[in-house]
Structure formats: C-alpha cells, structure tokens
Amino acid sequence: MAEKEGGVVKKGHEEGMEMAIALLQEFDLPLGLLPLVDVIEVGFVRDTGYMWIEQKKKVEHKFKMISKLVSYDTQITGIVDKKQIKKLKGVKAKELMLWPPVNEIIVDDPPTGKIHFKSLAGVTKTFPVDAFAAGQ
Numbered sequence: 001m002a003e004k005e006g007g008v009v010k011k012g013h014e015e016g017m018e019m020a021i022a023l024l025q026e027f028d029l030p031l032g033l034l035p036l037v038d039v040i041e042v043g044f045v046r047d048t049g050y051m052w053i054e055q056k057k058k059v060e061h062k063f064k065m066i067s068k069l070v071s072y073d074t075q076i077t078g079i080v081d082k083k084q085i086k087k088l089k090g091v092k093a094k095e096l097m098l099w100p101p102v103n104e105i106i107v108d109d110p111p112t113g114k115i116h117f118k119s120l121a122g123v124t125k126t127f128p129v130d131a132f133a134a135g136q
Helices: 013-026
Strands: 008-011 039-045 050-055 059-063 068-081 084-093 102-107 114-119 124-128
Touching (some): 013 050
Antiparallel strands (some): 039 050, 050 068, 059 068, 068 084, 084 102, 102 114
C-alpha cells in the first residue's frame, strides 16, 4: 500500500501494543480505546497520520461502564490526529440488532470529559471518556 511508505512498523504483539498505546498517548486519546489481542503489526506514517493495525482475529470487547459491545476487525486503519481518529475502518459498535461502522472518534478539546463516535450514516454517540480508560 502506498500510504504505508515511510511509516514506522512494529511486528508482534508486544511491540505492536507498545506502539498503539504510544500513539494513543501522543494524540491524547483514551488508552483503552483499542483493546487488541494477538497483534501482528502496527504501523504509523507521521507525515499523513495514517495508522494501521493488523491482528490475528476479530475481537469483541464490552466497555462495562457504558454497556457497549464493540467489534475490532483483523485490519483497522485510520488517520490519527490530536484528540481524533478520522476515516476509521474496521471498528463497529453494536446498536440494538445492528453493527454500524464507526468512522470517526473525537475527544472534546478543550476537555469536557466526553468522547464522540460518528458513523457513516451521520449518527453520533457521546460517552464519558473515562469509559475508555485502560482496563475498562
């Protein structure tokens, strides 16, 4: 993929998780936002903000504080910037019987303690940032 050129790549679960967490920290995003399992590769192109994550299998994670089930595909991509991820692919949140894709995540700046998830259909859901802290 052309967008991967010039990027930093970490292979394997340990190094991949370290890089994913470092990116979340650097861009002021909640550290529990990406509960990944069996990471194969994590990459980031600083010039464009393009980030990719590859894991062995799809992961479903329930964020207990808000009772929200989220699915993380084997391939996750997006453009990371300060307090936001745009053009996100590979993440879906369960809404009733549907699994609409989440394509944008934005943390309020200045901070209000809120995080917003937008779908391609234009639906936005808002939750407390604390619900996505590490270990939630």
